[in-house]
Amino acid sequence: MSREVLLTGFGVRTAFGTGADALRQGVFDGRPAFAPITRFDIGPYRTGLAATYGPAAPLRDVLAEVAAAAVGMAGLPTGARAAVLVGTAGDFTGLTRFWRARDSPGSPGVAVSGGAAETVPAWQAEALADTLGVRGPRLAFTGACVASAAAIAHGCQLIASGRAETAICAGAYLVEEENLAKFDSGFALSRDGMVRPFCADRSGLLLGDGAAAIVLESVDGARRRGAHALAALTGWGAAGDAHHIARPHPEGAGLVAAAGRALRRAGGPRIDYVNAHGTATRHNDPAETRGLRTLFGADAARTPVSSTKSTTGHLLEAAGAVELVITLLALRDGVLPPTAGFTEPDPHCDLDYVPNRPHKADVRRALTVNAAFGGANTALVLERA
DSSP states (O other), X not given: OOOOEEEEEEEEEETTEESHHHHHHHTTTTOOOOEEOOSSOOTTSSOOXXXXXXXXXXXXXXXXXXXXXXXXXXXXXXXXXXXXXXXXXXXXXXXXXXXXXXXSSSSTTEEEETTEEEXXXXXXXXXXXXXXXXXXXXXXXXXXXXXXXHHHHHHHHHHHTTSOSEEEEEEEEOOOHHHHHHHHHTTOBOSSSOOOTTBTTOOOBOBBOEEEEEEEEEHHHHHHHTOOOSEEEEEEEEEEOOOXXXXXXXXXXXXXXXXXXXXXXXXXXXXXXXXXXXXXXXXXXXXXXXXXHHHHGGGGGGSOEEOTHHHHOBOGGGHHHHHHHHHHHHHHHTEEOOBTTOOSBOTTOOSOOOBSSOEEOOOSEEEEEEEEGGGEEEEEEEEOO
C-alpha cells in the first residue's frame, strides 16, 4: 500500500479576494495589498497599514468558507471520514483565555470577553468539522506563525503512517488590534508602508488577512474515489532551535533542521523554487539566507527564492497554509511569484529573490518554509503529481 500524500483540493482567501485567480492577479503580479486599517482605531500606533479585506468576519466563518471550497474541489462527500487540523489563535482570544472554554457561559467552546462571544482556539477544529459534516480526529494548532504549516505536516504524518486516509488542514488569521499593538511595541512593523524582504532598506513587516484550507489524501484513498491529484506533498519537517524568544538563530539552524528533514523525506535536495518566510525584519532575512546556503550549497545561487509576504503581509497562523497554496500555483502555472518592492539588496542577502516581476520557470519541486517565535520552524516540499 502506497503512503504517498496527495493534495486534491484547496480554498484560499487573502486581501486580494477569494480563490486562485485573486492570488494570480495580486501576489503573482507583485502588487502589494496594503492600505489603512479601518476596522479599529489606529491612532495609538506608529503604523496603521495592513492587507485586509474590509470588516472582519468571524474567523470560524472564514475558515468554513475556504474549507468548503477545498472539500468541494476535492469532491469529498458529506459524512466522509477525515482528520480536521486547524492552525489558529481563535477569534481575537489571547492565550490567557485558551483554557476558559469549558467554564465559560453559553455553549461549549465559547468564551466571553468584553461582552462579546468568541470561539476559542481549541474549538475551531470542532466547529469546522461539524460545519463540514466530516468524521474523524480534530486538532487545533496554536504555534503562531507555523500553526497552519504544523497542521499540514501533522496531516501528512497521519496519512503516511496509515492512521488516516484523508486530512483537511486549514489556517486563518484576521488582522486585529491585539497583535498589531504587540508588533508595534516591538518596533517590528514597516515604517514606510512597504514590506521589502531581503533589501538593505527594509524596515519591517505588515500584517495581513488570510485563510486557506487544503485536502490531503493517501494515494490509495484518492484512487478509490477517482480524485484528481493537484500535487504531491513528498516532504515535511519541523524543528525548534530555541535560540531566542523572538530572534531566529543567526545561521538559520532551525530552518536547516526542519527543511533538511523535509528534503530527506522527499528523497533529495533538488528544489526549483523556495517560498521563503521572508518577514523583511532585520534578523530574519540574513539568517534565512544563510540557512538556505547551508541547505543547498553551490546550488543556492541558482535556486530562486521569494517572499510573498511582500504582497499579502504576514498572515501569522494562516501563513503556512496560504503560502503552500501560492507555492502550489507556482508549481502548476510555471510562474514564480516575485518579491515585490525590491530595491537595493542587503549585502548579507545574496540569493535570487525574484525581484519585482514574476518569472516563468519549470517548477517541478518546491519548498515552502515558515518560522515562529521561540525558534519553531516548519518546511513542506511540494511536487508535481
